[in-house]
Amino acid sequence: MSRAALTHPVDGRFGAFGGQYVPETLMSALKELEDMWHEAKADPQFQLELAGHRRAFIGRPTPLYAATRLGEQYGGTHIHFKREDLCHTGAHKLNNAVGQALLAVRMGKKRIIAETGAGQHGVATATVCARFGLECTVYMGSEDMQRQSMNVRRMKLLGAKVVEVTSGTRTLKDATTEAIRDWVSNVRTTHYIIGSVVGPHPYPEMVRDLQRVIGDEAREQYLSLDGKLPDVVVACVGGGSNAIGIFTAFLDDRDVQLVGVEAAGKGIRTGEHAASLVGGRPGVLHGSYSYVLQDGDGQILPTHSISAGLDYPGVGPEHAFLRDIERVEYVAVTDKDALAAFRLCTRLEGIMPALEPSHAIHHAGVIAKELGPGGRILVCLSGRGDKDMDSVDGG
Amino acid sequence: MVAETSSRLENAVRAHGDLKLIAYIMAGHPSKKRSIEVGKRLAGTGIAALEIGIPHSDPLADGPIIQRAGQKALAAGTTVAGALEVAEAVAREGIPVVLMTYINPVLAYDPRKFAAEAAQAGVAGVIVPDLPIEEAEPVAGWLRSASLDTVFMVAPTTPPDRIATIASHSSGFVYCVTVTGITGVRRDLPEGIAELLAEVRKRTTLPVAAGFGISRQDHLKALRGKLDAAAVGSAIVDEIDRAGDGVSLVRELLKACGTGR
Numbered sequence A: 001m002s003r004a005a006l007t008h009p010v011d012g013r014f015g016a017f018g019g020q021y022v023p024e025t026l027m028s029a030l031k032e033l034e035d036m037w038h039e040a041k042a043d044p045q046f047q048l049e050l051a052g053h054r055r056a057f058i059g060r061p062t063p064l065y066a067a068t069r070l071g072e073q074y075g076g077t078h079i080h081f082k083r084e085d086l087c088h089t090g091a092h093k094l095n096n097a098v099g100q101a102l103l104a105v106r107m108g109k110k111r112i113i114a115e116t117g118a119g120q121h122g123v124a125t126a127t128v129c130a131r132f133g134l135e136c137t138v139y140m141g142s143e144d145m146q147r148q149s150m151n152v153r154r155m156k157l158l159g160a161k162v163v164e165v166t167s168g169t170r171t172l173k174d175a176t177t178e179a180i181r182d183w184v185s186n187v188r189t190t191h192y193i194i195g196s197v198v199g200p201h202p203y204p205e206m207v208r209d210l211q212r213v214i215g216d217e218a219r220e221q222y223l224s225l226d227g228k229l230p231d232v233v234v235a236c237v238g239g240g241s242n243a244i245g246i247f248t249a250f251l252d253d254r255d256v257q258l259v260g261v262e263a264a265g266k267g268i269r270t271g272e273h274a275a276s277l278v279g280g281r282p283g284v285l286h287g288s289y290s291y292v293l294q295d296g297d298g299q300i301l302p303t304h305s306i307s308a309g310l311d312y313p314g315v316g317p318e319h320a321f322l323r324d325i326e327r328v329e330y331v332a333v334t335d336k337d338a339l340a341a342f343r344l345c346t347r348l349e350g351i352m353p354a355l356e357p358s359h360a361i362h363h364a365g366v367i368a369k370e371l372g373p374g375g376r377i378l379v380c381l382s383g384r385g386d387k388d389m390d391s392v393d394g395g
Numbered sequence B: 001m002v003a004e005t006s007s008r009l010e011n012a013v014r015a016h017g018d019l020k021l022i023a024y025i026m027a028g029h030p031s032k033k034r035s036i037e038v039g040k041r042l043a044g045t046g047i048a049a050l051e052i053g054i055p056h057s058d059p060l061a062d063g064p065i066i067q068r069a070g071q072k073a074l075a076a077g078t079t080v081a082g083a084l085e086v087a088e089a090v091a092r093e094g095i096p097v098v099l100m101t102y103i104n105p106v107l108a109y110d111p112r113k114f115a116a117e118a119a120q121a122g123v124a125g126v127i128v129p130d131l132p133i134e135e136a137e138p139v140a141g142w143l144r145s146a147s148l149d150t151v152f153m154v155a156p157t158t159p160p161d162r163i164a165t166i167a168s169h170s171s172g173f174v175y176c177v178t179v180t181g182i183t184g185v186r187r188d189l190p191e192g193i194a195e196l197l198a199e200v201r202k203r204t205t206l207p208v209a210a211g212f213g214i215s216r217q218d219h220l221k222a223l224r225g226k227l228d229a230a231a232v233g234s235a236i237v238d239e240i241d242r243a244g245d246g247v248s249l250v251r252e253l254l255k256a257c258g259t260g261r
């Protein structure tokens, strides 16, 4: 299958997954968004503008970095990081927020809403709103506001209104539900910048298009090392935007194994995890049909992960499709292993990763053992760890 | 799909001069037993139909009152099967019952089984607020083949040409969402509601009902003659939440409809 055939949604679906399970009130806005996105994507002027912001505002291209000491520790493997932690504001989230803000300006929408878990997408959205002069409201669960308090302060300084969400699980799921409710009520004036490849069509496609720059750059950078591709590309999966972002460029490279790493929390068997693809069933959450952590009655289950950005009971529909056609393998890594990888990477490389990509780093170590010395692994280092100081104790 | 003959629901909500009233309660709120009791009492007030909500953890189209009721119902152990039992007990009173449910509980239960059991329970129709017409099949097909009416929604943001398509997918009635927003109690009816209702009526022979934010006598007076039925949810659920049964509120509202007795 060609890349286009693999990932181009048909009628808003990737295989059986995706769709638009939203109140009728939003349907015309989604149609407008789809049309406007396709128009903008094909407009050289828009692409030029986006490229300019990527260069001067986000700081792209981000480097490809050889994590040699970590590679030695992992038994002589070649490990490279795609350094999304070096994006302005500290994570890949800004790639998406910049593109959607440009689109909002093009659509003449002056009010922006967003949901956030780790606060990285909230900060990215607040940042682009400051940059483009847009009004910004961010929904955030009260539990996340506590564990990512630094990002709450950043958003406020950037001029965003942060709305504390106290319903349900008080984390990313309920923040997203609340943001969608706001959108239903203010859809005429407001653009909703969703933070991952989730939600109703066209969001999964649009956010993918905006994040695929990660993999497009990384593939070229990797090839320029010695003309060869990696054996394995690894990325963490919350909603799945950094993973889709890096995977997309490699989908046609059949010899490159792609692995998505979900949060196993306290262990899949304990039920306290956030691994939708590994431990969930197909269902509808936040407007799209994908793998969902739910009970037998279709009620969405509470999740747990030490990393707020992965603590979500759903996942993007394109991942569900890539899982079912077995193009991407999905695994889950526990809180404990992610924390250990966080410490190891910090000490050996002088790079403090966010807890989200720490899950991917741990799994890179697992794959390294399988590949043996000389293996080639590319890890998406989706963000930096400053925000996680309160979740990681000193030792 | 236009049925050749009018359904029971269609006949019940079609106004003849006056305005009909549709009440809403949440199954299992605050308990299964109590919701059956309240449903039966409301059935005897002269309302045209009763909507019974199936609680969901993430109700995208609902405001705080119904959301809270849903959370309480879930905390009280309400299941889809339990909600169907509530519907059955209330439907036995002879009132047309319309289930209001989000799509995921139906998918998880199995749409075919859900349709069969709802029909068995005596339910008249089903409304799924997060199931736009584009996503309707195969669920709507299962509902239709169980002889249940499928009520689809029109919103203030729905373009005129789309209204006719939505109406053609509907049976029983067409549900007109009065506000660009979620369920809740509002002081004023939104502007433009009369125009929207007129647009909808131009495009369907089905009865037209309106809901979301309708909660007061003056709302109903303003709506008389502009549509067939008005649905009142949050105001009733709020009373049930305060240990009431909504009956006196509904009687007051019925007076404003001109069909009070």
Ligand SMILES: Cc1ncc(COP(=O)(O)O)c(C=O)c1O
Pocket: A091, A092, A093, A117, A118, A119, A120, A121, A195, A196, A197, A236, A237, A238, A239, A240, A241, A242, A243, A308, A309, A310, A354, A356, A357, A382, A383, A384
């Ligand atoms: C650094 C970082 N990585 C990953 C994620 C997870 O999101 P996604 O799976 O969409 O990349 C987040 C979310 O907040 C994040 O902040």
